[in-house]
Amino acid sequence: MNTDSLRQIRFYPWRSVVLFFITAVVLVYGVIYPNLSVLITSFQRAGAWTLVNYREVLSQWVVIEAIVSSLGLSVGTVLLCAIVGVPLAFLFERFTFPGRRLFAALATLPLVLPPLVGTVAFIFLFGESGILAHGIQNFLALENPPWRLRGWPALLLFHTYTMYPFFYVLTGAGLRRIDASLAEAARSLGASKTVVLRRVVLPQLTPSLLAAALLTFMTSMASFSAPLFFGGDVRVLTLEIFTARQRGDAVMAVTETVVLAIISLGALVFFQRYEGTRKFAAAAMKGAPRRRAIIASGKARVLATVVAVIFAIVLVLPVATLFLVSFAREGSWTTQTLPSDYTLANYQRLFADPFASEVFFNSFTMSAIAAVAALLWSFCVVTFLRRRRFVGRRLVSLLVLIPWALPGTVVAVSVADAYGSPGSLLGSFVLVGTFWILPVVYFLRFMPLVVRALQASMEQLDPTLEEAAGSLGARAWQRFTRVTLPLVWPGAVAGTLLAFVIALGEYVASVLVFVPGNRPISIAIASELRDFNLGAAAAYGVVLIVIISISMMVAGKLERLRS
């Protein structure tokens, strides 16, 4: 049934024009222009068109190595995350045993950790002067730490910890969607359990696995904090771009940015192509997911419980370490396994020190501006995305998707390149070096989240409600304020909160374009870490985690309110 009609005439022409104008301006200036600008810069040298930038960049061994490292790290991360996440999802989705709920509640913990905070926690726990290394060194009375948190193993360990939830969550959701009667039908037709798994379950799970692989790959490609702090010899592309900019080699940075953008978008296109061929039509009949089985064998049950407990501990340890270190007195943790002296001084400093409170204020203000702008703007965009007959619909959704698909590094570099100096298209409009650069970058990076959240809410909205309101005499504005808005705001606000907290801990893009007078929390954490103020860095991290947890709880409440 076509239900576009009311939406077609929902806004009177001049309103549509205004909304479309706002939508278009943001997309043109926020997405199209910066990305084009980067592309153009990368093909120009001294005002002339040339390929020389690429020739120079691609002839440098470090760059080739960075590309190979980034790709290798991403592929390795995808494989490891799949190896960890998929079996866990099967275990926890298909079976029930003591300890299952504990793990299930903690499983997605790494997702809410800002990458920088996770990195800091890893250094405290697994680093050469961290709790584990010190513990073993002291226990065995070794002269040197037993390992160094450096290079490939360190990066892969950290990536697996932070990104395995993509596989765990999406595989679990995929398993829940599979109708139990399909497996039963296969069994009744004589298929063994392994045949059912291979020929019935896995094919239906493929879309979930592909989606998880894509998310993991893209996140890993964009990863910056971990390579910066413990990448060692492994120099990935994001890091190369960062150092090129630090050196002041803008053209080099821009050219490498284009390379990184192409790899990321290429991965997106590749996965979506492949996914398109593996989509299954939804079954006509409603089915029920399989009930969780109780593990019958006592030994297996003990084993499952042990696995659950170990994983729960592994998941919590980095965060627990962060909490512990945040209470350590400065200088009290040198060669001991655990800090020897505890204090509240680190937290007191956060609230007393004007510099620290200013940092919080900065991050709050900038994230709030970005999140609220994203919320307001998403209402403009979704108006158009809802219209099935709107010609530019696919283009608009593609443009909204692009900043999400691009690594934060790319977004920051492209905005900096486009709005770095007075240009022909902009007159004297410059963002770089002003307060506004970070709110703009945050907005661009995280508005896709808000748009998606609002879109999902709108899709759940029964279109006949708006029609009923229309037939009862409500004008367009009344329909929007009295029917649409009351029903979609919980979802939209939940999405906005999510964008807000991610922006709050943002580091990758911030480090490239922040203004010294307007430093966000992440920059403060990194500089405390460099100055070996471990307790202070940890305290910042803990406060961030607390804010994020509260926001996620509120968002979860709102989500439930919606349904």
Added chain:
Amino acid sequence: MSFLSLNGISRSFGTTRAVADVWLDVHQGEFFGLLGPSGCGKTTTLRMIAGLEKPDSGSIEFQGSDITNLPPERRGFGMVFQNYALFPHLNVFDNVAFGLRARHKTKAEMAERVASALELVQLPGYGKRPVDELSGGQQQRVAIARAIAIEPALLLFDEPLSNLDVSLREETRSELRELVTRLGLTAVYVTHDQEEAFALCDRISVMVGGKLMQTGRPRELYEQPAEISVASFLGRNNLIKAMRLSSSKTAEGEFKTLEGGHTLHLPVKHEDLAPLNKPVFLAIRPEHVQLSTNDHEAENSLRGNIREIVFAGATSTVHVDAGGLLLEALVLRADGFEVDQPCSVILPKDRLTLLKNGRG
């Protein structure tokens, strides 16, 4: 001047023509039905009357003025949706008051009109209830109360009873009819359920494949379907393919069935007659087919064999093979009949209908 007229309205979705050139007049005070199988375009037609859908061509007139381009909120028609479309964030009172708020009524008037609307649907005192706590039947009543509270110029129903269970459906049906009559409203009612349409409506239009096939009183449609699609959609019907033998001058037509080669006589109107060389369809309801085990030599009596007897409670259906022509007869008691028994089938000539030629 008629109350509501659809003047040749059409609507396509992509390449599918949902509604094709529909002409229709609804009179004031009438309970009018739009009946047809799912996907026939009846809901789209209703939505065009409501203003929720715009016709690609044609016009809609209401009380003499053209409302084709009027947005739904300015038509003042009440509509009851198939899924009720109750606002989940509002309680019963606010749902019913929604249209009154949009009309900026005073608080006192609003309270009074909501109360009387709830009274009418037998839900007095339910105002404070959240709508999701109501049963399906109660939600349905709230939807009706909401539509009548705005004192609509026209009441539109989109399969409002299809989400109720069978026993509740019949009860609500008669209440609905009574309510509309009492308030003196004009209603357009869309349904795919012929029994429901017959019970409720003064007049019915049958729609098939986006086209309006026939309009008339329920009895007319049932007993004298004009089109083969109407005949086969409304209840069970024996469709007999035949060629005309008689000349066009006589008042009684003579036909030869293509299956079985039987000769049938029935009265025909001159203008209904098809060319001699073209096959036509004759229709007769199973309940009008007479069956007997005796050897009859009456007019339109065919010899046949009983193939199957299907017991269905109050009635039974007897399937007869009359020399290759398969017919169904509805009998109250199938006691005297047995499978494989020879019998005679009588098709009374005043019960046989000549359908308009071809497939319409």
